[in-house]
Amino acid sequence: MSDGQxxxxxxxxxxxxxxxxxxxxxxxxxxxxxxxxxxLRIVQEFGVARDTARKATNILRExxxxxxxxxxxxxxxxxDEKTE
Amino acid sequence: MSDGQxxxxxxxxxxxxxxxxxxxxxxxxxxxxxxxxxxLRIVQEFGVARDTARKATNILRExxxxxxxxxxxxxxxxxDEKTE
DNA sequence: CTTTATTTGTCCGTATGTATG
DNA sequence: ACATACATACGGACAAATAAA
Numbered sequence: 001m002s003d004g005q006x007x008x009x010x011x012x013x014x015x016x017x018x019x020x021x022x023x024x025x026x027x028x029x030x031x032x033x034x035x036x037x038x039x040l041r042i043v044q045e046f047g048v049a050r051d052t053a054r055k056a057t058n059i060l061r062e063x064x065x066x067x068x069x070x071x072x073x074x075x076x077x078x079x080d081e082k083t084e
Numbered sequence: 085m086s087d088g089q090x091x092x093x094x095x096x097x098x099x100x101x102x103x104x105x106x107x108x109x110x111x112x113x114x115x116x117x118x119x120x121x122x123x124l125r126i127v128q129e130f131g132v133a134r135d136t137a138r139k140a141t142n143i144l145r146e147x148x149x150x151x152x153x154x155x156x157x158x159x160x161x162x163x164d165e166k167t168e
Numbered sequence: 169c170t171t172t173a174t175t176t177g178t179c180c181g182t183a184t185g186t187a188t189g
Numbered sequence: 190a191c192a193t194a195c196a197t198a199c200g201g202a203c204a205a206a207t208a209a210a
């Protein structure tokens with residue numbers, strides 16, 4: 001791509017689209033456990049406001065895909081803890 | 085006019101009349117490129133509902149006179165972009 | 169211990185998008 | 190055409206937590 005921007009699907013909140021994209025990266029292994037998912041990183045890459053980036057991380061946290069430590073950041077969850 | 089209101093032509097939608105007025109201001113240079121065209125500003129100046137102000141900006145957008153960024157506002161289009 | 173940098177938490181204000189009555 | 194409400198989004202500001210210099 002020559003633009004470096006993001007293309008948005010209409011009628012779907014950007015926060016959801018961003019969450020879906022990052023979820024894809026997590027599940028593909030591109031974002032391994034403990035990989036950082038910083039709000040400001042999302043702001044820069046996707047060209048959205050922090051408000052929107054924040055909602056995206058909220059979605060990912062609710063899905064259990066990342067965990068957040070105030071002052072440190074959000075990171076991809078390690079799934080090997082549920083010992084089925 | 086003695087008041088601060090607007091006078092309306094009968095049998096013509098107010099949204100169209102507002103769009104024509106703003107188009108006149110754009111073409112005259114009173115509204116230069118990137119000049120904001122906020123819905124709430126139209127509501128205040130023309131004394132109409134936001135619903136009507138919105139239809140006016142829709143008309144102007146379809147005419148290519150303004151562009152809109154959600155969360156920021158609508159702004160007069162810059163037409164000199166392909167000769168940079 | 170203090171300072172600095174980074175990142176999340178929270179709050180405010182503004183503006184558009186959509187839906188309902 | 191009007192009035193209202195809510196969701197989504199942008200921008201900025203400040204506080205709190207964490208880590209490192």
